[in-house]
Amino acid sequence: MTSLTTKPADSATRSERESLRPSIIPFIGLHIACLGILWTGFTVESVVLCAILYVIRVFGITAGYHRLLAHRSFKAGRVTQFLIVLAGSMSLQRGPLWWAAKHREHHRDSDTPADAHSPRHYGFWGAHMGWIFRPRHKADMNLIRDFAQYPELRWLEKNQYLPGMALGLGCYLLGGWDALFVGFCLSTVLVYHVTFMINSLAHVFGRQRFLTGDDSRNNAVLAVLAMGEGWHNNHHYYPSTARAGFRWYEIDMTYYVLWVLSKFGLVWDLRQPPQSVLRGTKAPTARIIDQTAGHLASAFCVDELSQRIRTAWADSHHMDEVKARARQARDSVEAYLADIELPHLPTLDQLRTLARRKFANVPALEDVVQRAHARLVTAVSERLASDLAPQTA
Numbered sequence: 001m002t003s004l005t006t007k008p009a010d011s012a013t014r015s016e017r018e019s020l021r022p023s024i025i026p027f028i029g030l031h032i033a034c035l036g037i038l039w040t041g042f043t044v045e046s047v048v049l050c051a052i053l054y055v056i057r058v059f060g061i062t063a064g065y066h067r068l069l070a071h072r073s074f075k076a077g078r079v080t081q082f083l084i085v086l087a088g089s090m091s092l093q094r095g096p097l098w099w100a101a102k103h104r105e106h107h108r109d110s111d112t113p114a115d116a117h118s119p120r121h122y123g124f125w126g127a128h129m130g131w132i133f134r135p136r137h138k139a140d141m142n143l144i145r146d147f148a149q150y151p152e153l154r155w156l157e158k159n160q161y162l163p164g165m166a167l168g169l170g171c172y173l174l175g176g177w178d179a180l181f182v183g184f185c186l187s188t189v190l191v192y193h194v195t196f197m198i199n200s201l202a203h204v205f206g207r208q209r210f211l212t213g214d215d216s217r218n219n220a221v222l223a224v225l226a227m228g229e230g231w232h233n234n235h236h237y238y239p240s241t242a243r244a245g246f247r248w249y250e251i252d253m254t255y256y257v258l259w260v261l262s263k264f265g266l267v268w269d270l271r272q273p274p275q276s277v278l279r280g281t282k283a284p285t286a287r288i289i290d291q292t293a294g295h296l297a298s299a300f301c302v303d304e305l306s307q308r309i310r311t312a313w314a315d316s317h318h319m320d321e322v323k324a325r326a327r328q329a330r331d332s333v334e335a336y337l338a339d340i341e342l343p344h345l346p347t348l349d350q351l352r353t354l355a356r357r358k359f360a361n362v363p364a365l366e367d368v369v370q371r372a373h374a375r376l377v378t379a380v381s382e383r384l385a386s387d388l389a390p391q392t393a
């Protein structure tokens, strides 16, 4: 074991932590605000308002943030584009460009450790909402340069909380406290969770019709709640289509609304899945086969398998042979590294200076310095050798 330390994976700079704050404040604040319903109770008007604001904003997220910005699956005029995205931004799920960039990352890194909200790696709740509390969920904004060219979308990005706050204020001014708490706050919380369920539930519960290399599922209940997004395995299989429901019975309200809007010429070029996709005959790429194989293999614990083999081979020459060959391989790498100069290692002088700062002029300090240097060379050589060893699982 070496005393060399590495930067923890979850460490975050001050600016990274600060960049996180605005996404949490409305999320927590709106959950607390729902307690106001205990005081106002439900009225027919407030429940109807809640339903209307839910549908409009889920559509804004699914059609605007997701299918238009993240996937370019249809085209719209500037005004229509702005209005659909505006509806999404009233959901207080951060800026449209951030959201779409983060989602493009999700498709690029699906269910790998780099995927910010993978249940496989971060657990169900970590994928559902825990990830927004983690500092490292900044998006790579280079991924959304295509839509960042529109000044009106950049304005929405900059003023990402303005539409939602204006909607909340409007509800209060026009309908009073019950319109605010039930109509606005409750519907916003519902939109949060139904969106987040696509990241969590739709990667855990449901069926996988297609080989996608990730855990995406088709889930009919989510498809109804999230206006079509529950056909998430279809979507991961062919993300660039305006349709998430591939079969006639796969209800996809977002697509139906887009289809109606296309009849009025407000949107066009609704991208359809090709026949090979609908029939499921599109050949999976080598990357998908590799990822799926990795997931399949991960059902077995390599440590446990190795231990069983060790036990089974306890009295056999196989284990001695494996150890001897491993030793030979390690010795060969260490011998090579010993012959060349390793860059970045502290010199003897640097270690001497550090030792003098740490300790008084104790006897044998030079021995300590020499041994520390040798230890570093050995430890780094071992680490380099083990890092370069082929992965067996």
Ligand SMILES: [Zn+2]
Residues within 6 Å of the ligand: 106, 198, 199, 203, 216, 232, 236
């Ligand atoms: Zn997904």
Ligand SMILES: [Zn+2]
Residues within 6 Å of the ligand: 066, 070, 071, 103, 107, 235, 239
């Ligand atoms: Zn997507």
